[in-house]
Amino acid sequence: MQSSNRKALLGLTLFLILFPVVAMNVSAIGHYLDIMIFVGIYCLINMGLSLLMGYAGQISLGHAAFFGLGAYTSGILCTKFSMSPWLAMVAGVGITALVAYIVGVPSLKLKGHYLAMATLGFGVIVHIFFNEEVSLTGGPSGFSDIPGLSILGFSLNSDLSYYILVWFLVLLTLIFSLNVIHSRIGRALRSLHDSELAADAMGVETSRYKVMIFVLSAVYASVAGSLYTHYVGFLSPSSFDFFLSIKLVMMVVVGGMHNIWGALLGTWLLTFLGNEWLHVFHDFDILVYGAILLAVVMFLPDGLVHLVPRMSRVWKRG
Amino acid sequence: MNTESSPLFLHVENLQKSFGGVQALKGLSFKVSPGIIKAIIGPNGAGKTTLFNVITGVFPPNGGAIALNGMSIEGCKAREIARLGVSRTFQNVEVFGRMTVLENVMVGRHIQSRAGIISTGLRLVGMRREERQIRESAMQHLAFVGLENRATELAANLPLGEQKLLEVARALATDPKILLLDEPAGGLNTRETEGLAALIHRILEQGITVVLVEHDMNLVMDISDEIMVMNFGEKIAEGKPKQIKNDPLVIEAYLGEEVDYSDL
Numbered sequence: 363m364q365s366s367n368r369k370a371l372l373g374l375t376l377f378l379i380l381f382p383v384v385a386m387n388v389s390a391i392g393h394y395l396d397i398m399i400f401v402g403i404y405c406l407i408n409m410g411l412s413l414l415m416g417y418a419g420q421i422s423l424g425h426a427a428f429f430g431l432g433a434y435t436s437g438i439l440c441t442k443f444s445m446s447p448w449l450a451m452v453a454g455v456g457i458t459a460l461v462a463y464i465v466g467v468p469s470l471k472l473k474g475h476y477l478a479m480a481t482l483g484f485g486v487i488v489h490i491f492f493n494e495e496v497s498l499t500g501g502p503s504g505f506s507d508i509p510g511l512s513i514l515g516f517s518l519n520s521d522l523s524y525y526i527l528v529w530f531l532v533l534l535t536l537i538f539s540l541n542v543i544h545s546r547i548g549r550a551l552r553s554l555h556d557s558e559l560a561a562d563a564m565g566v567e568t569s570r571y572k573v574m575i576f577v578l579s580a581v582y583a584s585v586a587g588s589l590y591t592h593y594v595g596f597l598s599p600s601s602f603d604f605f606l607s608i609k610l611v612m613m614v615v616v617g618g619m620h621n622i623w624g625a626l627l628g629t630w631l632l633t634f635l636g637n638e639w640l641h642v643f644h645d646f647d648i649l650v651y652g653a654i655l656l657a658v659v660m661f662l663p664d665g666l667v668h669l670v671p672r673m674s675r676v677w678k679r680g
Numbered sequence: 681m682n683t684e685s686s687p688l689f690l691h692v693e694n695l696q697k698s699f700g701g702v703q704a705l706k707g708l709s710f711k712v713s714p715g716i717i718k719a720i721i722g723p724n725g726a727g728k729t730t731l732f733n734v735i736t737g738v739f740p741p742n743g744g745a746i747a748l749n750g751m752s753i754e755g756c757k758a759r760e761i762a763r764l765g766v767s768r769t770f771q772n773v774e775v776f777g778r779m780t781v782l783e784n785v786m787v788g789r790h791i792q793s794r795a796g797i798i799s800t801g802l803r804l805v806g807m808r809r810e811e812r813q814i815r816e817s818a819m820q821h822l823a824f825v826g827l828e829n830r831a832t833e834l835a836a837n838l839p840l841g842e843q844k845l846l847e848v849a850r851a852l853a854t855d856p857k858i859l860l861l862d863e864p865a866g867g868l869n870t871r872e873t874e875g876l877a878a879l880i881h882r883i884l885e886q887g888i889t890v891v892l893v894e895h896d897m898n899l900v901m902d903i904s905d906e907i908m909v910m911n912f913g914e915k916i917a918e919g920k921p922k923q924i925k926n927d928p929l930v931i932e933a934y935l936g937e938e939v940d941y942s943d944l
């Protein structure tokens with residue numbers, strides 16, 4: 363692994379260890395732990411989106427659907443069939459991967475706006491399914507009493523335990539993703555982003571890699587969905603709608619989509635803005651998001667993460 | 681670099697390709713024997729790039745046959761052709777602009793490596809060894825074309841001449857038996873063109889057959905073993921440089937163009 367990545371990983375880990383210590387001792391920000399769990403869950407999804415959009419250059423406006431498939435599979439199997447949550451999570455990954463493969467093979471033949479429309483349509487269909495398939499999903503009002511997770515007999519019943527689990531998985535996924543990025547597969551993805559013509563000529567199986575990374579990103583989203591289900595304890599379709607898909611893409615773009623660290627930064631910033639710092643705007647928060655997105659795209663096309671090397675240069679100069 | 685290269689014969693038979701109403705290739709036939717430099721020349725729009733595109737599987741022909749050692753490959757995908765030992769460069773450079781120069785060449789090693797998503801994600805031992813080999817081999821190919829000190833720069837930041845060399849290194853990294861070069865001297869100055877001629881000779885010494893599309897007549901006449909002349913999607917002449925220079929059909933084809941005939 364590159365030394366810059368190793369340093370950043372170390373920094374992130376330290377931050378993650380210190381954060382709950384501070385948050386739990388300062389009452390004004392005590393509930394930040396809860397928000398950080400959601401940040402972690404969305405980070406899982408967005409690392410996949412970053413691989414798909416920033417590295418492979420393929421857009422998806424339907425990732426809320428994969429998040430929802432994981433969430434509903436876990437929720438339904440655990441409540442209606444009393445399955446073990448971890449087994450249900452694995453089942454969710456299997457189902458989501460299969461759906462992503464079936465959707466991905468034809469849609470990823472499309473480019474640009476057409477791919478955006480196809481994935482958007484897929485997201486809308488899945489959302490309708492959650493709403494209409496009442497006997498299975500509970501319809502618009504969803505269902506509750508979903509059991510929590512337990513590890514080796516210890517049930518996770520505090521925010522801190524979910525915080526640790528979620529961020530542990532985020533770190534593992536981040537390391538896995540960084541390893542993929544710095545390998546022949548990561549180079550294949552970036553090459554087909556820059557010139558599909560040349561990538562093909564070099565023997566890169568471009569369509570196969572597009573589908574592969576689409577499925578991988580769906581798997582990340584599915585795991586995030588299962589974690590969400592068990593943490594929140596209830597499900598309804600409104601958590602997995604089209605607006606979430608858009609917000610996820612915004613997080614990745616605002617943070618900087620050509621860099622997986624950017625996805626983490628954008629997710630952290632926009633989740634805190636949405637849950638905490640933009641309450642004054644009520645339902646107009648989407649407009650504020652839009653304004654932020656516009657500003658970033660116009661003035662910082664590589665995202666906020668692009669400021670980091672600049673700032674550290676200024677810092678070193680003193 | 682290219683040690684176990686068994687000879688590869690390329691045969692093209694009655695090849696046809698049209699775009700809507702434009703017939704870019706009208707029943708073209710020729711062959712390329714291994715171990716030679718074969719030039720393909722012809723006025724703008726003659727169909728030279730289209731020929732390369734059809735051979736390398738960018739798009740299928742409308743008719744005719746292409747064979748490598750007797751095995752027909754027309755209609756094969758580009759990635760399959762690359763695995764059969766045919767690599768190429770592009771007339772309008774197609775480097776991976778946002779990747780470093782070294783990474784560009786490492787993509788060329790893609791078909792010579794196999795680590796999958798699990799072994800790369802977990803950085804298993806075999807994958808690390810392979811990754812080291814990819815890097816070393818890519819570095820050697822960069823040095824071969826003289827770009828080793830550009831390794832860490834972004835490909836998009838190189839001047840055009842060096843981007844063309846980078847494409848040669850990237851194509852060589854696939855370990856091809858036949859290398860198709862589409863106007864490698866376009867945009868190069870005289871000194872760079874001389875360097876290119878030497879490079880092409882060194883590629884030939886590696887046991888790689890070179891097929892060269894080029895407008896620079898001095899270069900073509902200098903280094904080619906055989907020349908094929910195309911006009912309007914057809915072959916109008918083929919032979920040794922000396923024969924081509926004196927062919928009346930060739931001279932006529934070029935008369936419409938402002939080319940310096942004193943060289944021919």
Ligand SMILES: Nc1ncnc2c1ncn2[C@@H]1O[C@H](COP(=O)(O)OP(=O)(O)OP(=O)(O)O)[C@@H](O)[C@H]1O
Nearest residue numbers: 699702704722723724725726727728729730731771
């Ligand atoms: N992808 C394409 N779509 C439509 N028409 C094409 C395409 N590629 C080539 N053509 C047409 O086919 C004919 C041959 O073009 P081609 O690029 O093969 O010529 P060329 O010999 O390479 O010319 P040049 O020396 O200018 O590079 C031209 O009329 C061109 O307009």
Ligand SMILES: [Mg+2]
Nearest residue numbers: 728729730771
């Ligand atoms: Mg051409």
